[in-house]
Amino acid sequence: xxxxxxxxxxxxxxxxxxxxxxxxxxxxxxxxxxxxxxxxxxxxxxxxxxxxxxxxxxxxxxxxxxxxxxxxxxxxxxxxxxxxxxxxxxxxxxxxxxxxxxxxxxxxxxxxxxxxxxxxxxxxxxxxxxxxxxxxxxxxxxxxxxxxxxxxxxxxxxxxxxxxxxxxxxxxxxxxxxxxxxxxxxxxxxxxxxxxxxxxxxxxxxxxxxxxxxxxxxxxxxxxxxxxxx
Amino acid sequence: xxxxxxxxxxxxxxxxxxxxxxxxxxxxxxxxxxxxxxxxxxxxxxxxxxxxxxxxxxxxxxxxxxxxxxxxxxxxxxxxxxxxxxxxxxxxxxxxxxxxxxxxxxxxxxxxxxxxxxxxxxxxxxxxxxxxxxxxxxxxxxxxxxxxxxxxxxxxxxxxxxxxxxxxxxxxxxxxxxxxxxxxxxxxxxxxxxxxxxxxxxxxxxxxxxxxxxxxxxxxxxxxxxxxxx
DNA sequence: TAGTGGTCTAGACCACTCA
DNA sequence: GAGTGGTCTAGACCACTAT
Numbered sequence: 001x002x003x004x005x006x007x008x009x010x011x012x013x014x015x016x017x018x019x020x021x022x023x024x025x026x027x028x029x030x031x032x033x034x035x036x037x038x039x040x041x042x043x044x045x046x047x048x049x050x051x052x053x054x055x056x057x058x059x060x061x062x063x064x065x066x067x068x069x070x071x072x073x074x075x076x077x078x079x080x081x082x083x084x085x086x087x088x089x090x091x092x093x094x095x096x097x098x099x100x101x102x103x104x105x106x107x108x109x110x111x112x113x114x115x116x117x118x119x120x121x122x123x124x125x126x127x128x129x130x131x132x133x134x135x136x137x138x139x140x141x142x143x144x145x146x147x148x149x150x151x152x153x154x155x156x157x158x159x160x161x162x163x164x165x166x167x168x169x170x171x172x173x174x175x176x177x178x179x180x181x182x183x184x185x186x187x188x189x190x191x192x193x194x195x196x197x198x199x200x201x202x203x204x205x206x207x208x209x210x211x212x213x214x215x216x217x218x219x220x221x222x223x224x225x226x227x228x229x230x
Numbered sequence: 231x232x233x234x235x236x237x238x239x240x241x242x243x244x245x246x247x248x249x250x251x252x253x254x255x256x257x258x259x260x261x262x263x264x265x266x267x268x269x270x271x272x273x274x275x276x277x278x279x280x281x282x283x284x285x286x287x288x289x290x291x292x293x294x295x296x297x298x299x300x301x302x303x304x305x306x307x308x309x310x311x312x313x314x315x316x317x318x319x320x321x322x323x324x325x326x327x328x329x330x331x332x333x334x335x336x337x338x339x340x341x342x343x344x345x346x347x348x349x350x351x352x353x354x355x356x357x358x359x360x361x362x363x364x365x366x367x368x369x370x371x372x373x374x375x376x377x378x379x380x381x382x383x384x385x386x387x388x389x390x391x392x393x394x395x396x397x398x399x400x401x402x403x404x405x406x407x408x409x410x411x412x413x414x415x416x417x418x419x420x421x422x423x424x425x426x427x428x429x430x431x432x433x434x435x436x437x438x439x440x441x442x443x444x445x446x447x448x449x450x451x452x453x454x455x456x457x458x459x460x
Numbered sequence: 461t462a463g464t465g466g467t468c469t470a471g472a473c474c475a476c477t478c479a
Numbered sequence: 480g481a482g483t484g485g486t487c488t489a490g491a492c493c494a495c496t497a498t
Contacts, residue, residue: 004468005466005467005468006467006468017401018401024400030482030483030484031483031484032483040468040469041468041469041470042469042470042484043467043468043469043470043486044467044468044469046484046485046486047467047468049484050485057401060483060484060485061476061477061478061483061484062475062476062477062478062482062483062484062485063475063476063477063478063479063481063482063483063484064476064477064478064482064483064484065482065483065484066483066484070400074309074310074311075307075308075309075310076307076308076309076310076406077305077306077307077308078305078306078307078308079304079305079306080304080305080306080460081304170254170300171247171248171287172460173459173460174459174460175457175458175459175460176306176457176458176459176460177455177456177457178408178430178455178456179430179453179454179455179456180410180411180428180429180430180431180454181410181428182412182426182427182428196412196426197412197428198410198411198412198428198429199410199428200408200409200410201410203455223409224409224410225407225408225409225433226407226408226409227405227406227407228405228406229403229404229405229406230310230402230403230404230405230406234487235485235486235487236486236487260463260464260465261464261465262464270487270488271487271488271489272465272488272489273467273486273487273488273489274486274487274488276465276466276467277486277487279465280466290464290465290466291464291465291495291496291497292463292464292465292466292494292495292496292497293462293463293464293465293494293495293496293497293498294463294464294465294495294496294497295463295464295465296464296465
């Protein structure tokens with residue numbers, strides 16, 4: 001093994017791009033040449049370049065070579081943890097209150113979001129998530145009973161629907177939207193704020209194996225920020 | 231080469247986890263065994279497992295083996311493109327208006343955010359981004375002149391500060407926050423909405439080589455959603 | 461101390477794509 | 480048709496860590 005690892009190579013190659021040695025649009029040397037220059041195997045160079053390409057810094061084409069991209073599309077990554085863990089990560093004590101749970105015929109909007117057949121019923125659940133005794137987020141959720149019939153017997157006083165579902169259907173996929181809304185009177189009361197207060201909202205619909213599981217809206221208390229680094 | 235590729239292996243291994251053949255907490259077979267089972271080399275198995283580990287589905291430890299994680303931390307990825315491209319991607323026509331540009335002594339808050347020395351000056355720029363003639367986002371930005379002196383001569387009527395900076399300092403890193411705020415009277419007027427309207431805000435500070443470049447707040451017009459898939 | 465993943469290597473063949 | 484990246488292989492040694 002030479003003195004280079006795929007990580008040190010990544011760092012070095014990235015630097016050569018960032019300092020402008022290789023400018024946007026330039027074709028950088030081919031793998032075989034880089035391998036000779038660095039005195040390592042082509043496999044290792046390849047791994048380093050692949051990592052950089054995944055980040056969007058370069059673009060690679062067979063025969064065309066490897067190009068530095070002009071406007072790297074910045075990708076922000078957010079972790080979407082279970083709410084309990086999100087609260088506990090701040091050092092606060094988590095609790096949740098099950099405010100209501102009904103089995104009902106969904107509104108047309110919910111029926112469409114979950115792509116239900118007519119007559120399918122949903123569990124409609126309202127939960128308040130607390131951090132050190134103060135409201136952290138208000139959750140309104142609808143669950144496709146046909147997909148998860150066990151929900152009707154779940155002990156949602158002890159474990160939040162959020163967490164129960166993650167355990168019951170851990171590897172689901174889904175759509176996520178973030179937006180801002182003015183608090184309605186009802187939601188303002190839940191979150192102990194004023195009607196009209198701007199709230200950060202997470203809107204999520206979850207699927208497993210092309211069957212809809214649940215759709216939910218999570219209204220975070222005033223002042224919440226979603227943070228990440230680039 | 232066997233019939234397996236690292237991609238087909240990834241898919242197969244993922245399925246075995248998602249269907250519950252390997253449950254949360256289980257240790258799955260070691261690389262050498264999987265290589266024998268699938269009739270491929272350990273290198274290929276390793277690559278497939280590494281990819282799955284990057285997604286947060288499994289956890290790998292030397293000597294400890296590979297474990298299925300209990301609560302996979304879902305990672306949402308968002309692309310953060312140049313605003314012009316974001317608008318144009320919807321098929322709309324993009325334009326921007328430079329509302330103001332001043333060289334000034336920063337407020338203490340901005341000074342702290344950019345970690346400026348006392349006496350350092352900033353360019354304070356206000357821009358309105360338009361989509362098909364309607365307000366799309368209002369941008370308030372402060373630029374560290376010491377870091378990017380060329381900004382004082384940049385033709386910001388023709389190219390938005392957003393885009394100019396991406397070209398001038400393409401490979402910067404930074405912090406990003408998303409939040410919700412009520413529109414002030416001034417911002418409401420810019421975005422042609424009402425005071426108090428909940429707005430989705432992107433708050434970003436950018437660094438290059440541990441020197442601060444710029445900090446900005448981007449207020450999106452009413453109804454904006456940030457979307458992604460899991 | 462022993463077992464498992466982390467990584468590197470040299471060589472090979474393949475697949476895409478540019479000219 | 481030829482050049483470049485994409486990938487696989489077999490073997491090797493290393494680094495971490497569980498027991």
